[in-house]
Amino acid sequence: MPRIAYFGPSGTFTEMALAQFEKDGAFDGPVERIAAPSQPAALDRVRDGVVDAAVVPIESSVEGPVPPTMDALASGERLQIVAETELDVRFTILGRPGSTLGEVRTIRAYPIAAAQVRLWLERNLPDAVLESASSNAGAAEDVAAGLADAAVSTALAGERLGLSTLAASVADVDGARTRFVLVTRPAPPPAPTGADRTAVVLQLSNEPGSLVGAMSEFSTRGIDLTRIESRPTRVEFGTYRFFLDCIGHIDDTAVAEALKALHRKHTVRFLGSWPAATPGGKRPPSDVEASEWLRRITAGEPDGGK
Numbered sequence: 287m288p289r290i291a292y293f294g295p296s297g298t299f300t301e302m303a304l305a306q307f308e309k310d311g312a313f314d315g316p317v318e319r320i321a322a323p324s325q326p327a328a329l330d331r332v333r334d335g336v337v338d339a340a341v342v343p344i345e346s347s348v349e350g351p352v353p354p355t356m357d358a359l360a361s362g363e364r365l366q367i368v369a370e371t372e373l374d375v376r377f378t379i380l381g382r383p384g385s386t387l388g389e390v391r392t393i394r395a396y397p398i399a400a401a402q403v404r405l406w407l408e409r410n411l412p413d414a415v416l417e418s419a420s421s422n423a424g425a426a427e428d429v430a431a432g433l434a435d436a437a438v439s440t441a442l443a444g445e446r447l448g449l450s451t452l453a454a455s456v457a458d459v460d461g462a463r464t465r466f467v468l469v470t471r472p473a474p475p476p477a478p479t480g481a482d483r484t485a486v487v488l489q490l491s492n493e494p495g496s497l498v499g500a501m502s503e504f505s506t507r508g509i510d511l512t513r514i515e516s517r518p519t520r521v522e523f524g525t526y527r528f529f530l531d532c533i534g535h536i537d538d539t540a541v542a543e544a545l546k547a548l549h550r551k552h553t554v555r556f557l558g559s560w561p562a563a564t565p566g567g568k569r570p571p572s573d574v575e576a577s578e579w580l581r582r583i584t585a586g587e588p589d590g591g592k
């Protein structure tokens with residue numbers, strides 16, 4: 287049975303994302319779910335071979351990148367993203383049974399969750415002290431242990447721990463979604479579907495124009511970049527890594543050519559090509575017609591007039 291780590295403890299959105307991958311048939315059969323205390327810990331278990339894969343959150347439509355995931359993918363042994371799924375994110379405010387919202391003096395939240403309910407907290411719990419928790423389900427465990435009065439959490443965590451719902455469907459931004467990825471040790475990427483995403487991390491040489499030059503490897507080939515993030519290298523002040531996502535698969539000639547061109551000049555970490563959960567954006571141009579033209583002219587045949 288495959289062993290799959292996830293950012294836990296049990297009851298996180300990340301566990302729901304793993305359940306979604308299971309439902310979508312990402313694994314051959316049942317899996318053993320293994321909770322990890324953080325995203326880097328989940329990914330290290332993949333590196334150590336303790337688990338076959340890990341599920342981690344990577345991007346929120348409200349808060350953007352999930353930094354611990356990005357940093358853990360950029361350093362250490364290379365891992366590869368093989369699938370993604372997206373979930374609607376609405377939080378449940380949990381308290382101990384019998385408690386009310388009016389009694390809440392301290393509330394715990396995972397920072398990325400807190401940022402998604404800031405306005406709600408200002409309006410509904412203006413005097414409560416906000417404290418940091420290790421995850422959404424970790425916040426609920428803290429309430430169950432008596433460390434805080436309330437948690438910004440999930441309904442699933444509330445059910446598991448027998449807590450009361452003080453407020454349901456809490457979100458500052460309607461339609462908020464988070465994207466989660468399934469990560470394995472390096473392996474041949476899943477076959478192209480025509481609606482794929484490719485991700486790399488670039489370590490650019492510190493020269494004028496190197497970022498523009500890297501971007502132009504994509505733009506001149508008609509490749510649609512869907513995300514650009516920078517994170518400090520943490521080695522030298524003022525040096526950054528760039529995370530780039532584009533539409534297309536490494537089997538698409540345009541994408542492969544762009545990555546080869548980047549590799550010639552910079553350090554490129556390939557994070558994978560995998561099917562996009564919500565197809566969109568412009569596919570890279572096909573290479574079929576141009577290759578056929580090249581074949582004709584090198585075979586001494588008429589060039590087709592184009």
Ligand SMILES: O=C(O)C(=O)C[C@]1(C(=O)O)C=C[C@@H](O)C=C1
Pocket residue numbers: 293297298299300301343344345346352375396398399420421422423463464
């Ligand atoms: O999986 C969880 O429940 C988490 O605590 C993580 C996480 C995240 O890091 O984005 C997941 C979804 C929400 O966007 C808020 C928090």
